[in-house]
Amino acid sequence: MSGWKRSKSAVGFCLAILMVVGLTGFEMAVAGTGGVFIDNGTIQLGVWNEGHLNVPGGPPSLQGTTAVGLRYLPTGAESTAPGCLCEGWGVGDALTNRSGYANEDSCPQTVKDLVVESFTSTPSTATSVVKVVVEGADIFRVTHAYFPSPLTPYLYQVDVTIENISGAPTEVLYRRVMDWDIEPTHFNEFVTINAYAAGDLYRTDTNGFNCSDPFTFTSYQPGPVTDAGPDDHGALFDFNFGLLGPGESKTFTTFYGAAGTTADIVAALMAVNAEIYSLGKPNNGGVPNNNQNTFAFAFKGVGAPPAFHTPKTGEVIIFEDGGRRTHFMTTYQDEYGNDHITDVELRMTKGTIGGGTLTPSTTPPDEVILHYNTDDNLITMQETYLGVTKSRGQCLPGQYKMLRGKLLNLNCLKTNVVAAENTLKVQWVVKARKAFKGTKNLYLWVKDEIGATDGYNLSGTWYSGE
Incomplete structure (x- = not known):
């Protein structure tokens, strides 16, 4: 040639x-x-x-x-x-x-x-x-x-x-x-x-x-x-x-x-x-x-469907709502199959998110981001508390370990991931601390293997008391 x-x-x-x-x-x-x-x-x-x-x-x-x-x-x-x-x-x-x-x-x-x-x-x-x-x-x-x-x-x-x-x-x-x-x-x-x-x-x-x-x-x-x-x-x-x-x-x-x-x-x-x-x-x-x-x-404009798609977030189902121990069942979907999903998040914040980023404010709102990476089968936890953002560690789903923060503790042992067809579900098990009491907005986020994402989507609210 x-x-x-x-x-x-x-x-x-x-x-x-x-x-x-x-x-x-x-x-x-x-x-x-x-x-x-x-x-x-x-x-x-x-x-x-x-x-x-x-x-x-x-x-x-x-x-x-x-x-x-x-x-x-x-x-x-x-x-x-x-x-x-x-x-x-x-x-x-x-x-x-x-x-x-x-x-x-x-x-x-x-x-x-x-x-x-x-x-x-x-x-x-x-x-x-x-x-x-x-x-x-x-x-x-x-x-x-x-x-x-x-x-x-x-x-x-x-x-x-x-x-x-x-x-x-x-x-x-x-x-x-x-x-x-x-x-x-x-x-x-x-x-x-x-x-x-x-x-x-x-x-x-x-x-x-x-x-x-x-x-x-x-x-x-x-x-x-x-x-x-x-x-x-x-x-x-x-x-x-x-x-x-x-x-x-x-x-x-x-x-x-x-x-x-x-x-x-x-x-x-x-x-x-x-x-x-x-x-x-x-x-x-x-x-x-x-x-x-x-x-x-x-x-x-040549009669074919779009070559690329964006994965979608689904619903959040909350168990034991109203207490400090809470289970969140979160759903993420990709029409090409769950194996195309690489990263998912549950973001709990006292602020609001628009266009994938937090709305500007003098001090960032208190929030927790729970992140799961499918390639490494790894959970990470990040907190922003009193304007300071810190990592709170990482673990595997089902691992005998607790990720502890100022706002939230994540129970890794009870947290699990289930994948079937085009859906990935993560059940996060957490315990809110007193500093995180009140109403939080819950946002879901998902990314696929080519980096496609539809941003953060408001999927509900969560109230935790004393």
């Missing part, structure tokens, strides 16, 4: 253009031949007039690449431009087998049957509008509008609209394909693709060297894959959006982005409700490096 990416003909042509017009003129986007560099301070993209990526003539990346595809500015790492400029898109009509595409290095032609109608840009946005014209006949108008996601600094949003401008019905095929080359270990990365077919998606593959023409295809490794590699590979997504009558259009959204860790980019994809996605990660001695810049490409 690696031999596919060594063709430099298109790269040389691009560099020749740079030598003639100069960098400044190039970045101002000469219609049909130029491109621009845009960024939001975290993510940088090189966008051609035709809407594909990998524009030469930028600053050197972490490993010295001067073409800009998708770049993470905090580290300078590039992800699609090293080696070959193999990234692009294509659209076709399955009823007539006519198509148009753009891809600098992976196709017989860099741009085929596309006519740029307009290209506009600012330092942070770019909008490409092209027509697909085959043998003089107009078929589609395709718009790619790039702008920073309003929900996260780690993603660029791309709104894509495909309009049927022919005089007959069309069956719309769309492809987006990229060769992941994740610095600092480009040509040797790990790739994740979360699905093979879902909604309008009918095929995925790790062969990022495929042409952008949706009527061509060579498989390397079909999706879904999780951390496939290390290898020199990428991601391909093929969609069939069905029939469009004359004048009708289809709009969906794509995302390009990166973050300093895998957890951060996954959280960003969750924030935008991504449905289909690929991740590219550096190689760390033969295993994926989840703590270094991780890159992502994703889709939304």
Whole structure:
């Protein structure tokens, strides 16, 4: 596979253009031949007039690449431009087998049957509008509008609209394909693709060297894959959006982005409700490096369910209520199964919590946090008393041990954990001390293995007396 990416003909042509017009003129986007560099301070993209990526003539990346595809500015790492400029898109009509595409290095032609109608840009946005014209006949108008996601600094949003401008019905095929080359270990990365077919998606593959023409295809490794590699590979997504009558259009959204860790980019994809996605990660001695810049490409509005979910908290059942000895039965759920849950909490506080954090106050309210980690099968207890937060120790469920605090004692021996199907239940057995008398708010919290959480949820109140 690696031999596919060594063709430099298109790269040389691009560099020749740079030598003639100069960098400044190039970045101002000469219609049909130029491109621009845009960024939001975290993510940088090189966008051609035709809407594909990998524009030469930028600053050197972490490993010295001067073409800009998708770049993470905090580290300078590039992800699609090293080696070959193999990234692009294509659209076709399955009823007539006519198509148009753009891809600098992976196709017989860099741009085929596309006519740029307009290209506009600012330092942070770019909008490409092209027509697909085959043998003089107009078929589609395709718009790619790039702008920073309003929900996260780690993603660029791309709104894509495909309009049927022919005089007959069309069956719309769309492809987006990229060769992941994740610095600092480009040509040797790990790739994740979360699905093979879902909604309008009918095929995925790790062969990022495929042409952008949706009527061509060579498989390397079909999706879904999780951390496939290390290898020199990428991601391909093929969609069939069905029939469009004359004048009708289809709009969906794509995302390009990166973050300093895998957890951060996954959280960003969750924030935008991504449905289909690929991740590219550096190689760390033969295993994926989840703590270094991780890159992502994703889709939304393509008829698939959200790729990520958040675990949920359930109810609190209180036994022996009204006394100082109390049993709390707490429930936590994950639709993928209880084995996806990594951490749960019962938080008892004399304050209130909004958006996952305590409301500001001069002195933090008295509170106790009981935490259980499933990986280590470990309970920890933390108290905040008179404005001072301290750990009160740790134990195993069922261990002959008492965790003692100023506000509360936890009986580890009587505390137990039960897991079944998609539910985890923890029965906490505690004894309140006099300093904690009065009414407390009870909040539950849960986190899964990818770090997803829906925050603290008020699940009841508890009164303890003298």
